[in-house]
Amino acid sequence: MLGMPEGIRGCLFDMDGVLTRTATVHAAAWKTMFDEFLRKWGEKSGTPFVPFDAKADYDRYVDGKKRVDGARSFLQSRGISLPEGTPDDPPGAMTVNGLSNRKNQLVQAIIDRDGVEVFPGSVRYLDAVRDAGLRSAVVSSSANTVHVLTAAGLASRFEARIDGVVARERRLAGKPAPDMYLAAAEALSLEPSEAAVFEDALAGVAAGRAGGFGFVVGVDRAGQAEALRQHGADVVVTDLAELLEPSTHSGDAG
């Protein structure tokens, strides 16, 4: 009925791009910040300005990761090494933390201005999970998770939350390491094999595979179904509601 194998007792949901239409909001904020930076960097180093690609660069280096991990990972892809700085660096300072803080300023401004849209199919799926008596947690790298879930009207839907704030407090490694998902399974008193992971990011499905979870659902919002499979998805859907009608999705979950 939920499009998952027997034995799954709980669902661990990524948020941005799975529950809420916020992956594109993050991608836009990353692009504004990195393009500001890359222009300055080009002038300083005498190299041409090559803009951040909000699809290719975002999907490959940034999506699904903790903020500073995403910043560092993209900079590395361009051979740029900046000092780490500290979390209270001013937004836009030429450090990994300063650039990350600038991106956060931008993303929060967009969310405050435009609000948050939920995917209706995901809300239907959350309803079905609750009605089936399964447990559920949200597992997001975002330190803005509470703010986004509240704006989306989903804050009371989950029994556990492992997000960017919790990961920082508990020093959990970020996705693609499985640690955040493992912490969520533990919070629900489930073995990884009893939990399903729902992810739209390559780093996220990789975390699901690395943690030995019972089922990894790739949610393809960006035309990257094959890459999601290669990184660890057992099945790929374009919307969670497809799992409520199992015959329409491609994969091995009958």
Ligand SMILES: O=P(O)(O)OC[C@H]1O[C@@H](O)[C@H](O)[C@@H](O)[C@@H]1O
């Ligand atoms: O900057 P935040 O809100 O802490 O979010 C960190 C990351 O959270 C992830 O959920 C998003 O996929 C990334 O795009 C984002 O960068």
